[in-house]
Amino acid sequence: MREYAESGASDVLLTHNRYMLVDRRNEELLDLVAERGMGVFNAAPSGGGILAGRSETARNALAPCRLARGSTAPHP
Numbered sequence: 001m002r003e004y005a006e007s008g009a010s011d012v013l014l015t016h017n018r019y020m021l022v023d024r025r026n027e028e029l030l031d032l033v034a035e036r037g038m039g040v041f042n043a044a045p046s047g048g049g050i051l052a053g054r055s056e057t058a059r060n061a062l063a064p065c066r067l068a069r070g071s072t073a074p075h076p
Helices: 002-007 027-035 056-068
Strands: 012-015 039-042
Touching: 002 027, 012 027, 027 039
Parallel strands: 012 039
Antiparallel strands: none
């Protein structure tokens, strides 16, 4: 994606599952895109459902966020 952003072929970048609450892999790329004045469409900010569900995976992923807010109550 970096090569695409640097190519100037478009003025928008589409990302999927690489920038959300628990995964910031694309942060450096998004900085580059912003410097170039490109737009970004984040197609899966909830991690394809991982952050929207009540699964064990979602509870584990969100636990640090709840603790940072001072909540010790388990997620329902």
